[in-house]
Amino acid sequence: GAVVSQHPSWVICKSGTSVKIECRSLDFQATTMFWYRQFPKQSLMLMATSNEGSKATYEQGVEKDKFLINHASLTLSTLTVTSAHPEDSSFYICSPPGAGVSDTQYFGPGTRLTVL
Amino acid sequence: SQQGEEDPQALSIQEGENATMNCSYKTSINNLQWYRQNSGRGLVHLILIRSNEREKHSGRLRVTLDTSKKSSSLLITASRAADTASYFCATDGGQETSGSRLTFGEGTQLTVNP
Numbered sequence: 001g002a003v004v005s006q007h008p009s010w011v012i013c014k015s016g017t018s019v020k021i022e023c024r025s026l027d028f029q030a031t032t033m034f035w036y037r038q039f040p041k042q043s044l045m046l047m048a049t050s051n052e053g054s055k056a057t058y059e060q061g062v063e064k065d066k067f068l069i070n071h072a073s074l075t076l077s078t079l080t081v082t083s084a085h086p087e088d089s090s091f092y093i094c095s096p097p098g099a100g101v102s103d104t105q106y107f108g109p110g111t112r113l114t115v116l
Numbered sequence: 117s118q119q120g121e122e123d124p125q126a127l128s129i130q131e132g133e134n135a136t137m138n139c140s141y142k143t144s145i146n147n148l149q150w151y152r153q154n155s156g157r158g159l160v161h162l163i164l165i166r167s168n169e170r171e172k173h174s175g176r177l178r179v180t181l182d183t184s185k186k187s188s189s190l191l192i193t194a195s196r197a198a199d200t201a202s203y204f205c206a207t208d209g210g211q212e213t214s215g216s217r218l219t220f221g222e223g224t225q226l227t228v229n230p
């Protein structure tokens with residue numbers, strides 16, 4: 001299956017600071033990357049989709065100016081949480097699309113963000 | 117985005133018993149996937165079932181899919197303490213393009229007591 005890494009695996013920051021999360025595809029090239037968010041004891045919700053060479057697309061209710069997404073290359077997508085607040089504390093997970101409509105989709109190991 | 121529903125929300129059983137979790141969804145799909153998540157960890161893919169399939173097995177896992185009822189079930193047989201985790205179903209919304217974004221169910225927290 002696809003190998004995806006995320007860095008950092010966890011981060012604690014002060015309110016008002018910005019945090020960058022990296023998602024790398026290690027054994028394949030990805031023109032698209034899905035970013036999900038999971039609050040404690042809740043399910044995963046799609047936040048946005050990064051696209052190599054074009055702007056990211058955001059789901060309804062997700063602030064694009066707060067969650068900056070950049071698909072820098074075919075192996076790297078980044079999510080920057082700007083001016084983080086405690087309510088942004090969550091588990092952020094990236095996932096490349098499967099190879100076909102009936103293909104398994106794999107997920108990165110996730111990044112736990114805690115904003116104090 | 118829409119989310120599916122899963123029941124039960126929490127399930128506690130003894131080792132050796134079977135565990136059944138159900139998932140319902142709202143849109144047409146190409147496939148449905150089940151994932152496991154240990155506390156505070158990433159997702160582990162368990163099994164994928166296509167919309168034209170009705171049942172699929174993988175080891176101790178059995179998944180059924182009823183597209184007429186828009187529902188699926190995951191059965192874990194002979195459960196072990198190591199099966200303790202949250203289980204999520206995820207659907208692709210029936211989009212025709214490859215690599216569709218997934219919509220997740222609310223999850224079932226399974227606890228297997230030794």
